[in-house]
Amino acid sequence: MAFTLSKDTLRNQISSILNCVVVLSAVASISFVSAALELNEQATGLSSQEQIDVVLNGKFTQGALLRGQAPVGAKVTLNGEPVQTNKDGKFVVGFEREAQLQQTLAVELDNGKKWQRDITLEKREYNIQRIDGLEQKMVTPPAEVTARIKQDNINVANARSGNTDLDALFTRFEWPAKGAITGVYGSQRILNGVPKWPHYGLDIANETGTPVYAPVDGVVTMADDLYYSGNTLILDHGMRVFSTFLHMDTITVEVGDTVKQGEQIGTIGSTGRSTGPHLDWRINLGNIRLDPHTIMSGSPEQ
Template sequence: MRIILLYLIALVIAPNTAGSIEVTRGKLLQGSLLLLQVDTSSTVTVNGETIPVSANGKAIVGFHRDETEPLHIIETLKDGSKKELTLKPKLRVYREQRINGLPENMVTPPDKVLKRIVEDRKQVTKARSYSTSINAFEKIFSWPIKGIITGTYGTKRILNGKPRAPHYGIDIAAPKGTPVRAPQAGIIRMAKNLYFTGWTIILDHGHGLSSTFLHLSGTKAKVGQRVQKNQIIGNVGSTGRSTGPHLDWRINLLKKRLDPHLIAGKMSRK
C-alpha cells in the first residue's frame, strides 16, 4: 500500500515532459516549416536563439532554401530539466526556369530607381520582422487562389538570358481581377506598390511567419488591419516585374524563405 501511495505522489509532483519537442507537422526538407509541441511553461532555443512558445505549447522552426546545417533545439522546463532534438534537412534539387520578354529596366534597373529599390527592400524586411503572439501560424493554410502553377519555389531564374536570384515563391496564373484570399488569419503589415513586385501585401501570421502576395492589381487591405482566413485582401494583377496576370505567393519565417507548397499541401481544384 505504501509503495502504491509513493508512486501516486511521484506522478503528481513529477514534471510533465510527455511529448516535449514533438514535431507535429512538417517535413525534414529544405523550404519546410515544422510545428513543434512543447511544455507550455518551457523555454525553447534553436541553435542558441530563443524562439516564442504559444500559450498551448506550440512553436515553429523552418529550413531555408539552401539550408544544410542541422537545427539543434533545446527545451528547458520549469524545473530546469532539458529536452533536446536535432533536425537535419534533406537536400533538394531545384530546376532552372528561363523567363524572356521582360522589360529591360525590370531586369537591370536604371540608376535613377536604385534608391527606390533599396528603400522597398528595407520596408519589406521590416514588414517581415514582426514576431507577434498571433497563433494563426499553427493552423492549416489554404491556397490564396486556384489556378495553374507556372513557377515553383527554389527554381534558378534566368531573366532575359541573365542569371538572377532564385525564385522564393509559387507563381499561380489566373485571370486579372481574381480575388486573392488570406490563406490564414493575421495582421496586414504592408500594402504598397513596389518597383519589382508591384502591388504587394505582407500578412503577419504570428511568431515570425508571414505571407507575401506579389504583382496584385490593387489591395483591399490596410496596414494594421486584422483579417480572417479566406477574407479577400486583393486581386490578381500583373504589376511590377511580370509578364502576365498571376499571383506570386511567398512565405517567410523571419529571414528564412519557405516553400508555400509544402505548407499548404496539394491545391484542391474544388
C-alpha cells in the same frame, strides 16, 4: 519575373518549371505521410513517466516551416539557439533554401529535464536556368530606379519586422487563390553568367481579377505598389510568420486591417515586373524565406 524573355526561352522555362513541380510534388507526397509526426522520445536516463512530449508538424526539407508544441514554459533551442515559444508552448522554426541538413532540436523543462532530437532535412533540387547573350539593360535595372528599389526593400523589411503574439500561424493554411502552379520556390536564373536572386515564391496563375483570399487570419502590414513586385500585400500571421502576395491587380484591405481566413483581400494581376497574371505567394519567418508549398497539401483547385 523581372525580365522579358523570347518565346523559346519562355517555352524552355515553362517545361523546366513543369519538371520542377513534379519533383516537388513527389517530395510533398512522401513527406506528407510524416506530417503531424509526433516525436515522443524518452530522454536519456529518464523513466517512461518522465518523458517529455514534443510535437513537430511539417515537412523535413530545406525551405520548410515547421510548427511545434512543447510543454508550457519549456525552453526550446534549435542548434543551440533559443526558439521563441508562446504562452501555450507553441513554437515555429524555419529552414532556408540552402539550410544545412543536420539540425538539432532540444527542449528543456524548468526542472532541468532535457529532450533532444537530431533532424535530417531532405535536400532539395532546385531548377537552375542559365540564359546567356542577354542585353545588359535586361540583367541590371536602369540606374534611375535603383533608389526606388532600395526604398521598396526597406519598406518590405519594415513590414516584416514585427513579432506579435497572434497564433493564426498554427491553424491550417488554405490556398489563397484558385489557379495553376506555374512557379516554385528556390528556382534561380543565371543571366550572362551572373546568378540572380532565387525565386522565393509559389506562383499561382489565373486570370486578372481572380479573387485572392487570406490563407489564415492576419493583420495587414503592407499594401503598396513596388517597382518589381507591383501591388504588394503583406499579412502578419504572428510570431514573425508573414505571407506576402505580389503582382496583385487590386488590394481591397488597408494597413492595420485584421483579416479572417478566407476573406477576400484583393485580386490576381500582373503589376510590377511580371510576365502574365499570377499570384506570387511568399512565406517568411522574420527574414528567412520559406516555401509556402511545405505547409500546403495538394494543389489549388482550378
